[in-house]
Amino acid sequence: MVLVNFIVEDIMKDQLLKALVLNEHVRLYIVRTTDLVQEAQDRFDLHPCACAALGRTLSVASMMGAMLKSEEEMLSITINGHGPIGSIVVDAYANGNVRGFVSNPHVEDVLIRPGKLNVGAVVGTDGTLTVTKDLSMEENFSGSVELQSGEIGDDFAYYFTLSEQTPTAVSCGVLIGTDGRVASAGAMILQMLPDATETDISICEHVLEGLKPMSTLIQEYDDSSLEALANDMFEDAKILTTQPVAYDCPCSKVRMARALGTIKKSDVLEMADKEHGCDITCNFCNESYHFTEEELRAIASKMHD
Incomplete structure (x- = not known):
């Protein structure tokens, strides 16, 4: 009798990582959202530019939701640059789960060059990014900033720096494969804590300058883990938590x-x-x-x- 051992690989699912780096002076969030962005595409028949715009927003929103202090809290994000895509609306919860939609899921694609979607062109820049936090208090907190590029990542970085007074770098990306489906999606946030030094900031800038596009990183680390990515970026990365995230709507x-x-x-x-x-x-x-x-x-x- 011949015994055959079958090794079943644990396919990496969407997850969010929280860590501290650079002597715990900087907060790092990384999220893989390939599956949940694919679910959004399937639910709304999103065309590539719409999928990239909504997917980037869902990815950043997942990390922002995970920054909330309690399970009773949630936040809503609205982006409207008066471009052909219309509004992007996303809800995020403290467990990192998200849901969202765009006004025009079939917006005509605009390309920067062959194979490179121009998300900013469909989102537009004549408008605002607004974050409303429901903190289970009498009044909700709301912050709004003018859109900078419509590319989503830059706009969130500007929001954090201006509205929340927290110097923040944001990278997000969605890669649409040749088959029209989501090949990879994810995002990263680097936030300076109050005791961050100029040296810490310089190191972060150096790391960011050499960083590949977020969708490429997610694709390259798809067979390993977000912990491996964090450790490759920062030698002293202290992993705090990892948690699954998903596209989840509580409607019924x-x-x-x-x-x-x-x-x-x-x-x-x-x-x-x-x-x-x-x-x-x-x-x-x-x-x-x-x-x-x-x-x-x-x-x-x-x-x-």
């Missing part, structure tokens, strides 16, 4: 029923009488929920005139 038929309960009772009854039901689609995940005529009447029966 129950929530959609609550939403129906916020409109006029007469409108709900009209849908029951004339349409004999209705379908509601979630903007954030494109999931559709059907309500029968009986379900609509049951909702209306609990509403005030």
